[in-house]
Amino acid sequence: METIDSYAYESCMRGISPGFKAAVAAGALLFCIGANHLWISITVLLTMSAVTVWFGGLPLIKYLKLLKIPLGFLILGTVAIVIEFSARPFGYVLFHWLGYYVCVSKIGGVIALKLVLKAIAALSAMYMLVLSTPASEVIGVLKHLRVPKLFIELMHMIYRFIFVMTGTQRLMKQAAVSRLGYNDFRTSCRSFGSSAGNLFVVSLKKASTYYDAMVARCYDGELLFLTEEKKVARWQIIAALCYFTVLLLIFLLVP
Amino acid sequence: MEEVLLKAEGLRYSYGQEKEALKGIDLTVKKGEKIVVLGSNGAGKSTLFLTLNGVLTPDLGRIFYREKEIGKKEINELRRNVGIVFQDADNQIIASTVFSEVSFGPMNLRLPKEEVIGRVNSALASMNLTEMKDRPPHYLSGGEKKRVSIADIIAMEPEVILFDEPTASLDPVNVKMLKDVLDEMTNLGKTLLISTHDVDFAFQWAERALVFSGGCMIADGPVREVFDSPDVLEEANLRKPVIMDVFESLVRHGVLQEEVVCPKDARELESLLQANSCRAKEIDR
Ligand SMILES: Nc1ncnc2c1ncn2[C@@H]1O[C@H](COP(=O)(O)OP(=O)(O)OP(=O)(O)O)[C@@H](O)[C@H]1O
Ligand SMILES: [Mg+2]
Numbered sequence: 001m002e003t004i005d006s007y008a009y010e011s012c013m014r015g016i017s018p019g020f021k022a023a024v025a026a027g028a029l030l031f032c033i034g035a036n037h038l039w040i041s042i043t044v045l046l047t048m049s050a051v052t053v054w055f056g057g058l059p060l061i062k063y064l065k066l067l068k069i070p071l072g073f074l075i076l077g078t079v080a081i082v083i084e085f086s087a088r089p090f091g092y093v094l095f096h097w098l099g100y101y102v103c104v105s106k107i108g109g110v111i112a113l114k115l116v117l118k119a120i121a122a123l124s125a126m127y128m129l130v131l132s133t134p135a136s137e138v139i140g141v142l143k144h145l146r147v148p149k150l151f152i153e154l155m156h157m158i159y160r161f162i163f164v165m166t167g168t169q170r171l172m173k174q175a176a177v178s179r180l181g182y183n184d185f186r187t188s189c190r191s192f193g194s195s196a197g198n199l200f201v202v203s204l205k206k207a208s209t210y211y212d213a214m215v216a217r218c219y220d221g222e223l224l225f226l227t228e229e230k231k232v233a234r235w236q237i238i239a240a241l242c243y244f245t246v247l248l249l250i251f252l253l254v255p
Numbered sequence: 256m257e258e259v260l261l262k263a264e265g266l267r268y269s270y271g272q273e274k275e276a277l278k279g280i281d282l283t284v285k286k287g288e289k290i291v292v293l294g295s296n297g298a299g300k301s302t303l304f305l306t307l308n309g310v311l312t313p314d315l316g317r318i319f320y321r322e323k324e325i326g327k328k329e330i331n332e333l334r335r336n337v338g339i340v341f342q343d344a345d346n347q348i349i350a351s352t353v354f355s356e357v358s359f360g361p362m363n364l365r366l367p368k369e370e371v372i373g374r375v376n377s378a379l380a381s382m383n384l385t386e387m388k389d390r391p392p393h394y395l396s397g398g399e400k401k402r403v404s405i406a407d408i409i410a411m412e413p414e415v416i417l418f419d420e421p422t423a424s425l426d427p428v429n430v431k432m433l434k435d436v437l438d439e440m441t442n443l444g445k446t447l448l449i450s451t452h453d454v455d456f457a458f459q460w461a462e463r464a465l466v467f468s469g470g471c472m473i474a475d476g477p478v479r480e481v482f483d484s485p486d487v488l489e490e491a492n493l494r495k496p497v498i499m500d501v502f503e504s505l506v507r508h509g510v511l512q513e514e515v516v517c518p519k520d521a522r523e524l525e526s527l528l529q530a531n532s533c534r535a536k537e538i539d540r
Contacts, residue, residue, distance in 0.1 A: 009391060134391065136351035160349055163393035167345075206346065212310045213347040217411065218334050218363040225350050226358035226371050228389075 004066070004130055012057040013132035017230040022141045024240050025129035031247055032121045038114055039254045040247060045121040047243070048128045056132050066127065067120070074119050078112040135159050140227050153223040161203075168202055169195070258286040259322070260446055261307065261337065261415055266316035268306055276302040278470040279316070284415065284446060289437075291457040291478065292450040294467030295492035300450040301342055303467070304417040307448075309333040335364060338413035342420050344400040353379070353395075353403055354388040360411035378410035381436055383429075397424045405433070409440075416440065418449040422456055434460060458482060458496035459519045466491045479517060498524065 008014070013021070025048075032044045053060050082104050083094070094102045130138070139155045172195045176182060181191035261284040268277040276299045284290065292300050305311040307318065309330045318325045318333070325333045338360075341347040350356035357378055361371040379385050382402040392400060401424055408416055422430050437447060437460065451457055457464065457478065464481040466474040474487045481487060482495055502517045502524065511531060518524040 005391075006394070009394065014389070134351065136355070136391070156351065157349070160351055160393075163391075164345065167393065209341075209343075209346040210349065212305065213341055214349060214359075216305075216308050216310050216334060216339050216341075217360040217407065218331060219359075220331070220363065223349075224359065224362035225355035226362055226368065226375070227352070227355050 002062075005135060007058055007062070007131050008134045010057075011132040013051075013055050014134075015230060016132070016236065017232045018133045018137035018141050019144060020232045020236060020240070021129050021133055022138070024243075025125045027240075027244060028125040028128075028247075029122045031244070031251075032118060032125065035247075035251050036114070036118065037251055037254075038117065039250050041114070041117040041121040043247065043250055045117065045124050048121070048124040052124070052128050052131050056128075058131055063127075063131075066131075067123070070123055071116075071120060074116050078116055081115070082108045082112045084108060137227070149222070156223060156225075164206065165199065165203060168206075169199055172198060260284050260286050260320065262319040263307065264317045264319075266303070266306055266313045266318070268302055268311055268313050270302075274470075276470050277306065277313070280472050282465070282472070282475075284448070286414075286446055287441065287444055288446050289441060289460060289462045290446075290448045290465060291461035291463070292448060292465045292467065293452075293454070293457060293481075293491060293493055294450075298467040298491070299470045300467055301419050304339050304419055304448070304450065307417060308337045308339040310339070335411075336413050337415045337417065338408035338411050339417040340405050340408050340419060340421060342423075344397070344404040347404045347407065348392045348400060351391050352388070353384060353390055353392060356392060356403060357406050357410050360407055364411065374410045374412065378406040381409060381439070382406040383432060398426060398429055401425060402429065405436075409436075413445075415446045415448070418447065420450055420452070422451055422453050430456070454482070454493060455496045455498065458498065466493070 028044050028048060032041055049063065052058055053063050084103055084105055085100055086103065087100060090101075090103055090105060092104045092106075094104060096102065136156070136159060139152060139159070142155070143152045173182075176191045176195060180187070182188045261282075263280055263282040266277050266280040266282075267275060269275040280303060282303075292303070294300050302311065306313050309318075309325065320329070320333050320336060323329060323332075348356055350359055354375060357375045358371055361374050366374070376385075379388055382405055384399070384402055384406055387395065387399065392403060395403065401421065405418070405421060421433060425433060437449075440447060449457075449461070461478050463476065464474065464478045465472055466481060466487055468491045473490055474481050474484070482493075482499060488494065498520060499517055502511070505511045505528075506513050511527065515527065518527050
């Protein structure tokens with residue numbers, strides 16, 4: 001199964017401290033949004049993608065595929081900004097109908113371009129984080145940021161349960177397929193319905209056996225795990241500082 | 256010294272309103288014993304383990320740990336000293352990397368961090384999992400998960416360990432490794448109870464066998480005696496270990512004398528036969 005999570009586990013940047021990666025990603029994201037500057041966006045987009053693909057070792061094709069979906073939404077969303085209706089023609093007129101003109105203004109186009117680039121750059125910064133850091137480590141970072149314990153424990157459990165449930169679902173589906181349960185539309189509907197119902201019962205049962213297993217290991221209300229700390233190397237800090245200095249210079253010097 | 260660790264008196268347990276899963280079990284476990292728990296599906300082995308660890312509270316009956324009766328307050332002490340490896344590893348694993356999973360138990364014991372790290376690393380090493388310590392459990396195979404669930408308990412270093420069908424879903428190499436781990440734990444003075452359907456494994460490893468049938472304990476004694484009584488085997492859906500059958504044939508055909516005790520595995524049988532043929536040659540001369 002190929003998911004963002006599995007890419008994160010295979011990433012070559014897993015050894016880098018998750019806190020450091022989160023700080024760089026958040027820094028780049030905030031810079032990008034705060035500066036609202038075309039060249040900053042372009043630089044962040046290119047550098048973050050390069051880091052993910054080169055250092056992280058994610059194949060470019062897979063990376064582009066991951067960008068494709070949000071990009072589609074962005075473009076659809078900005079159409080509303082670019083296209084204007086008016087009684088008089090201006091900019092580039094696309095077509096007119098019943099006395100109304102549908103046009104694209106030059107300013108609108110520039111704004112839209114900037115917006116799309118900014119959003120996609122911010123996205124690439126976040127992708128840098130999630131494609132190199134498994135969710136459990138991201139949760140660890142949030143824990144250090146003093147997010148309430150309840151949320152942290154819930155996130156841990158939900159994360160683990162997503163895989164338990166999808167695993168169970170997959171097994172049930174395979175068992176049904178092998179017994180011709182997904183043969184045609186009607187059997188598919190019936191199989192899907194009963195496996196969904198079954199999944200609900202199974203998840204209730206699992207919840208109780210999980211609780212038993214946790215209690216058996218002296219669980220007393222607080223979910224405690226030890227995670228291995230990953231050290232930040234000095235060259236990494238220097239590299240990050242250089243990166244943000246370059247961004248700052250671009251912001252100050254490039255109009 | 257025969258020190259009694261765990262004692263149960265008249266344990267009864269039923270799930271909800273249904274028929275009883277345990278119908279009055281009396282059991283004494285001494286320090287350092289190697290006990291195998293046998294019985295057909297649904298005989299109540301897993302239920303017994305869960306009550307002995309304190310996860311399920313018996314409807315009736317009492318549990319003692321080191322002479323101390325276990326009430327509500329002492330239950331955590333029981334859980335600390337009696338570890339249980341669950342039948343289905345998927346129901347036991349909660350953390351999202353192997354390392355933090357194994358750290359869960361020791362962390363709950365509120366040990367200092369260095370101690371936790373040390374214990375986790377040695378538990379991982381003994382279950383052959385060191386290379387997988389950063390892997391998430393959901394990308395492991397069934398047998399690997401089983402090994403993680405065993406390492407979970409080893410890291411807690413309890414005095415008594417209950418294994419619920421540890422050999423199911425392990426390949427032969429890992430069964431061998433598990434046996435080595437079990438021997439090592441016995442050498443460390445741990446007390447082990449294993450439930451299994453693998454009679455050959457049971458015969459080879461255990462000293463004492465408990466046989467369950469329909470929620471009752473129908474036999475309790477040295478493994479050889481238990482496997483020698485046809486009634487017990489019949490009632491509990493068991494069969495004789497292969498090595499015993501082979502041994503009996505050899506005795507019947509006069510290859511071996513009846514006085515020798517049945518060997519535990521093929522290697523012991525081989526050396527027995529070798530000794531036998533040496534003696535035969537000497538007599539010939
Ligand atoms: N969670 C549960 N809810 C209701 N009944 C249960 C539950 N778990 C077990 N039982 C019943 O209790 C009885 C004993 O079950 P137990 O799991 O202890 O058997 P077992 O000896 O471990 O069997 P197996 O060899 O199949 O693991 C069975 O009749 C079973 O149907
Ligand atoms: Mg069982």
